[in-house]
Amino acid sequence: MSRQRIGVGLCGLGTVGSGVVTLLDRHARELSSRCGLALELVHIGARRDNPNCDTSRYKVSRDIFDVVSDPDVDILVELIGGTTTAFDLVQGALNAGKHVVTANKALMAARGNELAALAEENGVALRYEAAVAGGIPIIKTLRESLAANAIQSVAGIINGTGNFILTEMAKAGRDFEDVLAEAQALGYAEADPTFDIDGTDAAHKLVILATLAFGIPLNSEGPFTEGINSVAPEDLRFAAELGYVIKHLGIATRAGERVDLRVHPTLIPVDKQIATVDGVLNTVMIRSDGVGELVLVGPGAGALPTASAVCGDVADVAQHMARGIGDSLPVLGRPVSELQELATVPRGEVESEWYLRMVVADEPGAMADITRLLGDQDISIESLIQRPPETGSTQVSVVIVTDRAPGAAIERATSAIAALDATDGSITMLRIESFEAA
């Protein structure tokens, strides 16, 4: 080959972008040695400077599309986020025959099918290790290492902000708003943290994991999604009392020819490994027929961990380029034409154990009514906590842990319970996952 150098263009100079500049600079010699060719950052596109990132040694454009059209750019790194401009940018790069590395989970979840097809058509790479679980190599593990496995489930803590908030609430008994403000001050949460809190960010990531695990097209509408704002400090206390921690999980399960994708706060037995993953750490647990259970734990966010994933992708692509090929394997694990839709298990059919918390009038017969309404739906009670009323109060807190029951039965039972005069109509319902060996 006559090529002397591989040029990297970087669009977006936020936290992760500045981390990419740092790692590419720090490990330039090493990366070039691995590739057998000089790997260089040649062009940065950013609408504004980042005071934490010295770009004086680089060509910088305010119009990020100038980076796409730069003939020196072979690999485009997209870190601007969102699904509109980012889509145009990535589409433009792929059409121009450039390889793309992105950390953009929203873009991959929403439009990854068309972008993957476009990459295949153009014989270029589209990589996105940094889109899920930061520094944890989960994309590579699913796409490559487990190629000869049938994946049964992928479950994990895949939003560091949410895990930080739940961990702090549990450890310090603090309120949601209080911890959220701290997370924002520490830079863990975005100025607009909606997607972290309502589960949208975790759902985007779960969609990507499910595609790689099950060979289905990306479907951003797929997951059932519940945010962490339904968890109150008293739920964390009751859970601890019952031997559980509450984590915000993404869970993708294959059941025969159907799949079940869910993102929700989940009670997990305190002795499970996943229960010990605190703060901004992420973890992903994969179950498959070959390996059995594989667990990965690492930082799910932050400048350098996420930049490490971006740069790992850049190194892979550069090493492929140095050997004259676009990529060694399809963007989504299988060629887009081989992806096959699988039906979603209807919500009401999905079985879990359940944690139910309600406020009940401290009067004769109330508990009998509640337990009878659960029994009417064939739901067994595994354990029950009734807190004596505070002095002067006429209400008690009741927490019920049920045996496994389908969502529809729980829905019917809790609707009936909420209609009782003895309750105030609101019931906190959280799923429990024990992750027993299959």
Next chain:
Amino acid sequence: MSRQRIGVGLCGLGTVGSGVVTLLDRHARELSSRCGLALELVHIGARRDNPNCDTSRYKVSRDIFDVVSDPDVDILVELIGGTTTAFDLVQGALNAGKHVVTANKALMAARGNELAALAEENGVALRYEAAVAGGIPIIKTLRESLAANAIQSVAGIINGTGNFILTEMAKAGRDFEDVLAEAQALGYAEADPTFDIDGTDAAHKLVILATLAFGIPLNSEGPFTEGINSVAPEDLRFAAELGYVIKHLGIATRAGERVDLRVHPTLIPVDKQIATVDGVLNTVMIRSDGVGELVLVGPGAGALPTASAVCGDVADVAQHMARGIGDSLPVLGRPVSELQELATVPRGEVESEWYLRMVVADEPGAMADITRLLGDQDISIESLIQRPPETGSTQVSVVIVTDRAPGAAIERATSAIAALDATDGSITMLRIESFEAA
């Protein structure tokens, strides 16, 4: 390309070999779909049948070298073990322009440098994910995902048999020989378990990890190696009392321009994640400048987990072949010519906290002598347990946990203590690793 099929040849039909037959057969359609070409097992070489593996559908040769010379074989899977015949086999395959996938850590540790160079010369792949930590994708993670990281240390439980034995000894208070016999009956330990017990197997794996982590040539003489047979049931009990578990760890650390490679039983604080990895599970913890701390946990042995790693490599190689290239990156992470020797930190300089157990005459002045001899070497005592003598005995068990001290100082102090009339001359010495954040 005119190629219609990629042929796999398998040499060795033991536990892992039969797992490879199972997974390649079970996931044939899936693997072919990923590659875009049919991937088929075309030839098995095995000196004898495996009653647990039906090979009636395959061409089988008793002379394994017939598989190398079969023109239908594109990828040779070497699972015969050892460093002599296996070397000839792999060398022959690479020279014949065939790709090789191996699970052979002894071969890679002892002769991997020349084999990697040979693969580079011939433009073919040599893959060995299954050689370390079974189903855990640690080779790919170090070689690819962390390409843009400076690795500070790699530490882990990388011998499932040893971990099974220590776990059972700790949980049930059983003797080493007793648990070893069970491990052999369960098929976890080889008929000759020497390499599992004396640390040789873990040392081979650590050598491979260190090469990928630090860019040094494979050096099977490198690690300081101690087996698990130095751990007595009372050490496990005393450790638990002090808040530790004992695990057999491989630890590779980079210190400036030097490296430190060690395999030995290690006391770990009970609340560290690595301390919870029991039985035949393996775990590897990597510290690097980009990601920070990454932990992988999974089955370190067994037919299907190890076969999964073999087949993941086969799938990678097949996908490269389908695109007309040998491999996208160098066998050992860097081209062999770019690997650079680093000096080993002399044993006596390596600092640890230490666990010392000895039997001491229950007489005045004995403890004063022992603590004075430690003090003479500037070794501080962190905690001390002295067990009252059993009725009728004139001896006590003494366990001392020291603060960090260099190996040479501990060596001098324990030699002096062993020379005291009050001791019986034998001192159990185990290192403690707290894995504090750097």
